Amino acid sequence: MKLKLVSIAILFLLFSCKNEKKAETLAVDSTQQIEAKQENASLDLEVYDFAGFEKFLKKKDGKIHVINFWATWCAPCVKELPYFEKLYADYKDRSVEVLLVSLDFPHLYDKKLKPFIKKHQLQSKVVALDDPDMNSWIPKISEAWSGSIPATLIYKNDTREFYEQSFDYDELKAKINPFLNH
Secondary structure (H helix, E strand, C coil): CHHHHHHHHHHHHHHHHHHHHHHHHHHHHHHHHHHHHHHHHHCCCEEECHHHHHHHHCCCCCCEEEEEEECCCCHHHHHHHHHHHHHHHHHHHHCEEEEEEECCCHHHHHHHHHHHHHHCCCCCEEEEECCCCHHHHHHHHCCCCCCCCCEEEEEECCEEEEECCCCCHHHHHHHHHHHHCC
């Protein structure tokens, strides 16, 4: 009988310790989730409708503007982002500006987009374009654009080129070079 009571007491202690550890783990996980949300909330993300975004398409400042339309859910887009980042790093002193325009869904900004920007330490300017009337603004960027991404607009003053394709770094450089000499 004594052995039974001792066994029950030991089992009770073991299970109560496990529950304490689970509670501690849950508390730590909750704290980490709250901290991650706060970090993402502190990351400034400029969000535009097309009317507000349009200013990025019409600069006549003698610089080469590379505007890449992408989303975190687009595998080819994500694959080419390092090439745009390298272009930014290599050409920023040569009057080349890179703008990464996220077409992610607004409800994913905090859950997906901001953590992606932070994880990949994107140095290029990133903005979000939140305008559901795609049929009206896509042709304003390029009449040739079907709406698929990745897509890239490169322009300098009034000279514009539009590409609905993925790039590697050498291809990007090749598209930039004529603008450097222009």
